[in-house]
Amino acid sequence: MVESRLIQGRYRLLERIGRGGMGEVWRSRDESLGRQVAVKCLKPVGPQHDASFLRVLRERFRREARVAAALQHRGITVVHDFGEDGDTLFLVMELLTGRNLSQLLDDNRREPLPVTDIVEIAEQLTAALAYTHEQAVVHRDLKPANIVRTADGTVKICDFGIARLGDDIGFTARLTGTGMAMGTPHYMSPEQIGAGTVDHRSDLYSLGCVLYEITTGVPPFDLGDAWAVLIGHRDTAPEPPRDRRPDLPEAYERIVLDLLAKDPDDRPRDAAELGKRLADARRPQGGHPTGAAASTDGAPGADGPESAPTQRLPSWTRGMTGGSPANGARPAGSGPPGHGLDALDALTDAWTRGPATRGEASAPAGPAGGPRTTLAARHAAGLALGGQGRWAAAADVHRAVAAERARLLGPDHPDTLTSHFEEARALDRSGHPAAALTGYERVAAARTRSLGADHPDTLTARLETGHALGRLGRHFEAHQVCAAVLSGRTRALGPDHPDTLSCRHHLAFNLRRLGRLEDCHAMAREVAEARARVLGERHPETLRTRYEIAGVLGQLGRWEEALRGYREVADARAGTLGPDHPDTLAARYEVGIGLGRLGRSAEALALYRDLAAARTRVQGADDPETLRARHGLGVNLGRLGCWEEALAEANEVAAARGRVLGADHPDTLVSRREVAVALGWLGRWADALGGYRQVADARERVLGAAHPDALASRGDQAQCLEQLGRTAEAVALYRRVATLRQERAARR
Structure with a gap:
């Protein structure tokens, strides 16, 4: 959106004055009536959002417009008009001063x-x-x-x-x-x-x-x-x-x-x-209206926050600084602006103009303002972009702020390092783990020099270094880093501090990536018990550890225990977060996996029907998680011998995944393989062969000929050739698969 854009031939957008969860707010001029108004526009949606997300967001905006326009009261912001202009939904309101x-x-x-x-x-x-x-x-x-x-x-x-x-x-x-x-x-x-x-x-x-x-x-x-x-x-x-x-x-x-x-x-x-x-x-009480005789200086009494009675929360919460209220206006630099119209000061065009070179002083400013205040607002804007999922844009903002802070404050100043850290985090979230690793390592080294090796900020940067190493597949190095951070947090914070337990959680499940499943299970159980003791049995982090434990049990082949664990987590999340919360639905999906592994396909089928309906209701029919639930539904239809229904479901899911995720996405290829499986069970081997060959070609093209998934698909293709009586072709393909497996093993 650009300056002076004209909406519906009537409302000229002059200056963006706020950004919230539902869109952007512009100071505008109503050209027909010659008055100043505020125009709220639906925030542009990037290509990462699917059609169902956009549909729901637009429907919610229209609903807001209808509700707000119907309200006429002195204490409620007046809505003058609403409508659509091309792809833009807009709401015209009184401009408040x-x-x-x-x-x-x-x-x-x-x-x-x-x-x-x-x-x-x-x-x-x-x-x-x-x-x-x-x-x-x-x-x-x-x-x-x-x-x-x-x-x-x-x-x-x-x-x-x-x-x-x-x-x-x-x-x-x-x-x-x-x-x-x-x-x-x-x-x-x-x-x-x-x-x-x-x-x-x-x-x-x-x-x-x-x-x-x-x-x-x-x-x-x-x-x-x-x-x-x-x-x-x-x-x-x-x-x-x-x-x-x-x-x-x-x-x-x-x-x-x-x-x-x-x-x-x-x-x-x-x-x-x-x-x-x-x-x-x-x-009036005692001759004065209540409040009139009271002090008007706004000062709190002598018994300030320090005298508050101990709340029924874990002991480690005592002395915790709460920061500014969530989503309210915040002191400069303390975090992202809120979702309403409270961004009038922080999110102006000041942060979009690049480094502070337009007449700003060369030295840090005091509380009254200046370059440090401007940079704090730009930093907050970067955090807000990240909160909206716009990580690439957030990285650009944090990179520019870091450079300017380094010039004004020095390369090792805490504010400079905070900007570098946020830049690395944004790079990580936008799919650049190698660049993120470099940034995290730089911040960790600088914080070690200036703050000490065991300072919480230093340890946080080092832990993120370990996470980035893990995302790059360097699991042994990640394990070493995480173990060192755990030692530091234990010394600095104690063994039961939530940050220490978080580190122990990551260390446990890095053991899983190293193939040490029994060690992972033993450590994760200790973490779950500690989190339950410190945070509570139903705290999300406690349930997260228990969820991961169930996954390890499944890998160990202990599916009865895994199923019981997933069910307990699903029930707890439903009670705490609600039955339709994404974490609850994720646990229910894994319950279905466990039921299928134990041969209880009828129960799994019923679960996946309910889960697919819930996902559709909450996230939309084309959401990847909805399609994952429907895939599970189709698989269990096949296990129960309902192959015509299984084929129809697999075809629909494969088409939807191709549209939403892309033709060569791993989930799309899994669904296309499921179509071939159903065709084979229905005796349509020639059709099945074409499906298996297409999946194998795609996996070989994307993953390489020696990748385990590509080799498995060539094996499927060979079995199908056997069913068609084309034995010589099948034998040749089996030999090729065996050779590639041997070469892969030799390289390892």
Whole structure:
């Protein structure tokens, strides 16, 4: 998208002022009415996204437009128009002049807002929510970054991008999946976390989180680990706001704590009831309206965060720095901007102009701004690009920022090394492990010099070096690096710190790549037990280790144990993440593999039917994982002797994989082989031979003639020739395969 582009012959895009999860926001001019507006455009989708992804994204954008345009209230951003212009979907909104609540807190150095401001904001937000809930609309992602206070003091809720129409729940479920799929951890209700029923009371809980933050300066569960934040929402009582802010009137503290009740039935019944309670709290007490006699300097009380009672979380979380709230506006350089309209400051054209050469000072600037602030914003922009999956663009941004930071701050300055690290990570994610390895090694060496060998940042860079070595197939070197990092983390952090356990997990499964399956199994069991003790039985990382253990058991031929392990992980993930979460579905797929290996094909068939339906519902019919589930369905149809059905399924999956993944993709070739297998069982050997030959030719072309998969396909071809009575050709092909195998073995 370029400057001065004209949308639908009417709206001229002048300047990009924000970028969020649903698209970009531009300051624009309505040429027909001569007024300034904000135009939100659907973010361009790269070729890596398939048609089903684009279809769902466009449908979600249209839904946002319809919902937002129907809402007419002083406390909600006005939508003037929406439509399509070529491939661009757009939404035309009023152009707001003001700051969102996260930015107001940042402007105030994360100190809480004055009580009088909190009261005013609470009352305006409550009135806006009362209206939207009356329209059967639930916002579902209320957070400081989505709430703007305009220049005249009006408070407006923005971005109904994942709002749910109460009369259209089924449609929204198809778009958003489970409750875990949408929302921001610091402001999610317990029912969103548990994928339970979400109604208007979930917005009231999120409002409680917002009010808690502007009252105390921090969210109710201000921990650095996202899982700990979610567990806090679900299981832990928040610290009373007056422990941090003694000047807050008791009536307001009671309201905030009631909004944060775990059970929706224990919260105010609706926003109308909340409005009455806020009005009662404002009534004069002792001759003064509540809030008027309170301090307005926004300072917290003497009992700050250090005096908070210990929460029911692992001991290693004490003292953990939480950073800025997820998806809110952040201090410069602390991370990517949020998904709403909070990117107005960070994502301007400043970071796209290249190195800071336009009149900037040559020395680092202080807190007021200058080149360091600009570079921090550009660094944040690079992180945001990575968050969107645009890794190649992210690498370019981090490379440019690293060069400029090296010039301003020095090559070994922590900020310079952070940029180099992020550049290497982006290269890694974009499929360049060799270049990433060079970058990681450079950062690890520099951090060793400046920070010490056992500093957490040094060890993180060294661990990523090990991962890159593994991706390059250099598993023995990767194992050595990982073992050294484990020793350093154990010394620096202790044996049960999550980072130490993460390293032990990687070390265990690198043993698997080295062929040491028994050693891998023994170490992985120790890691799983430690993670369960430290993080909890159902923590995602605990379940991840147990999932990998089941895979090793399968490789060892212990399929009964593997099946039991996969089932336990699938059940736990369904309870924690939701039945349609990708990790849950991945575990269910492996349950199907285990059932098939044990000859329980009827059970496997039923599982794959359900799994294919779930994948289609959540990810679309052409998603590779949906096609993988359908492939399993076809295989088990064949095992049960239903070869006509198996052939039809294999043909459809092969065609879809060819379209989505490419004709020579390994998964496409597996499906084409399955077509040939079905043809053979149906006695159509001539057709089967053509299929086997095409697969063998493709594998030989892509992998090489001596690759095990290519040799296996030539073996299939030879067997088919035998079935057709063409014995001499079959013998010649068998001899060729044997020769290639001998040559391969000799080279090894």
